[in-house]
Amino acid sequence: MVVPPETEADLDRRTVLTAVGGGLVVGLAGCTGGGDDLPAAVTLDESQSCDQCGMVIQEHPGPTGQVFFEDHPDRDGPAWFCSGTCTYTYRSDRVAEDATPIVTYLTDYSEVDYTVEGDDQPAISAHLAAENYEVESALSVVANSEVIGSMGPDLIPFSDEADAESFAEEYGGEVLAATDVDRELVDSIKS
Template structure:
């Protein structure tokens, strides 16, 4: 019978625990990567205001919350970004998608979902979405730059967006009478 020192047994136990933790981390990463965007249809409505997404131009968005079977949909990227950056946002998020307007038709966007946190955004363009002026979303920076050159606006990565840039107080066009 082989006798192992107390140190060796402790080291072996630590290695087994580290392997188990690494594998559980892989499961989480695989689970997150396996969350696919959900396509919208004629009945898909915005979680914030009930508007039907397919009735309006511009990029749409969706958040997949932990513990929720269906995603929360947004008819406008400004609403999504406001929700993500709001200080009171505490729900665990499994995935977030926006439509890639470098591929989707602005007036009738369908499909072409991309990860919202790796997307590029155009602020201040002349193009409107469901709530009036909106933020264009793009999977590729080059597409965002081309859109901004054609329609005006400034290109920013997700990490550069600040909450005051997507303030919803006052509603569309910041109507303070709402």
């Protein structure tokens, strides 16, 4: 079979269609929340102190968090936190001061082999490697369980809602979308 040579018109049409198609893909990725352009979570293992309370993060149990802002006043990279409650408290305070969060990451307990230790106040293990974090919008949290983190009662995040439900069945608490956590809930957990 002989394929006729392409004409300039065919090449121009193909170039235009490729450019338009590529533009649509990029535009749709932005509309659907494609996270390829989000800054990546970092590992918290260099004696970083919590930006909310000042505690050294790696010295304590429980979920941790990171928030990237458009303009972070203290450093390039995220603000980092020793707990979910510190993450939400700090972000809420900064937003009230007109800061703009780009992305919030929390420990994803669906993706780690965690332990819960202690009888009177069971504490959940910390997992500080970058790959142990997930974007807040992909997480469910267990609020008001008997399990504590570094600051006492905390929000325990899971990317698999079934894991969150199972955790709540074993340790109490209620499951909700991480994006539904507001300052009122965080303040009630801390008190």
